[in-house]
Amino acid sequence: MASATTTRTRSAKKGLAAVLFYTFIALIVLVSVLPLLWIFKMSIITNSELFASPPTIWPQHPTGASWRQIFNNPGFLGAIRNSAIISALTTVFCLLFGSMAAYAISRLRFNFKGSVLTLILAISFFPGVAIIGPLFKQFSELHLINTYWSAIIADTVFSLPLTVWLLVAFFKELPKDLEDAAKVDGATTIQALYKVVIPLAAPGVATTAILTFIYAWNEFLFANTFLLTQNTQTLTVVIPNFATVHTVDYGAQAAATIVATVPLVILVLIFQRRIVSGLTAGAVKG
Amino acid sequence: MTTANEQRKARGKRVRGLIGKSGEFRNPERRLAYYMVLPTLLIILAVAFYPVADSIWLSLHQATLTVTGPFVGFKNYLLLFQDSVFQQALANTVIFTVASVTIEFVLGFAVALALNRPFRGRGLVRAAVLIPWVLPTVISAVMWRLMLQDQIGVLSYAAHALGLVHQPILLNHTYLLIASILVDAWQTTPFIALLLLAGLQTIPADVYEAARVDGASTVQRFLRITVPLLKPTILVAVLFRTLDAYRVYDLFYGMANRQLESLSTYVYEGVRITQLQFATGNAAAVFIFVTAFLVALFFIKVLGMRTATEE
Structure with a gap:
């Protein structure tokens, strides 16, 4: 050249x-x-436009018909409520159990710490489907099938590894002096956890709560196994069935999937940085 | 008060006998630590580990959901391996796992390398990338199914117009499997990309600088610096994705309306839908559990993945 x-x-x-x-x-x-x-x-397009070939790029005659249809469907509204309740309670239980376990693992000394952590983390490698048979049997005997509790209990167990893992990573970042000072002032360890550590780790705890909530909101296998009627079924169960029962209502299906995803997209847009930090916490310790 | 103390001492002695290390349970800090991990451990043992043991037990018996019959040894497993539906489910699952994880890893690496370069609007791009990952899998499956529908789907239209397919996509097993692999790649490439990106950001820039001064080419720097330093992150990401793809359930359920079997949908059919196959379904569940465990073991022992517990 x-x-x-x-x-x-x-x-x-x-x-x-x-x-x-x-x-x-x-x-x-x-x-x-x-x-x-x-x-x-x-x-937001009409049924005839849906079937147009070739497909239109821009909506020709925007209509709210599909949206009205799903919001007039009481089963669908119920599913939103069920999803919200199950995800919220799962998040609360995970944070309650998870914060104690994570504190002990990150701050206190005891033997078997490694085994305990391994046991908890092993669950995240667990194929959930491996236990649905026996769990269905036991939940039937306890009359928990088709109650919120069946989904909440299973979801809590399977999101706990994530909760514990994240909280351990966030607790470890905190300096230990403040808790020690609180303890010198006469606080018990539990008080130090709830009055000092958790408030200080608030951003990390919030990240953990968001990711746990998303996990529970998205959960499908247990919900599809244990929740049998529309009274308890979540959005993830109702929408695919919606897709097979009302085969022709493609517009309504499309609207329903948007409803299930909007809360998550909003969470991502607001908490993008936190979600990424949570997602990668611990997985890439130098 | 005294009795409480005496009781505590007695318990301490008993536990010390159990654990075999003096003072482990007498030390208040250590005792408190056990109390704090106990709720988590108990619920995990009761709701995850006990059912696995129960699965194994049921798979060795002639069993239905309500009645556990006589012990039959490995008969259920023999029936399972002879079942052509199970064979198909196993083949689908293995093809799906290998293909989707490979595609996701390659694409994810490319995206991670691109996002590792500073540019304006990187935060927004990262948020956009997160969107597919955050969606419920079964819902994104329904979405893609809509786009693959024969008469209304834009992708179906495009694939027919380009001459890629000659029958309705949703009615053909091969097309469905390929579509599922691509949808999975769409959804979980962000996960690998973000993990690898976080890993890339821990590599100090001066390492590259030194290599450049020594005359290393871009390819050499990638193979000799990036890949080895990123190995722990790569192993974690690939193991997570492999085990996740291996238990694929939501995606097949939403995409294929129960026309495409994976190991997980096979178990579901067995233990929840066709109750006659409750025992074989449990045998398949045990099969998934054991094979997934072996895969994890392979990553940790053979590939030398560092586990979280080593510090």
């Missing part, structure tokens, strides 16, 4: 690299977001 053109080629190369780079970034964003926007579009 002629030396006179070298610098130009180099800058052209650099320019090309930048173009490729930003094209790749744009592609990542489009692929992530476009499907959701398309489904939203499907939820």
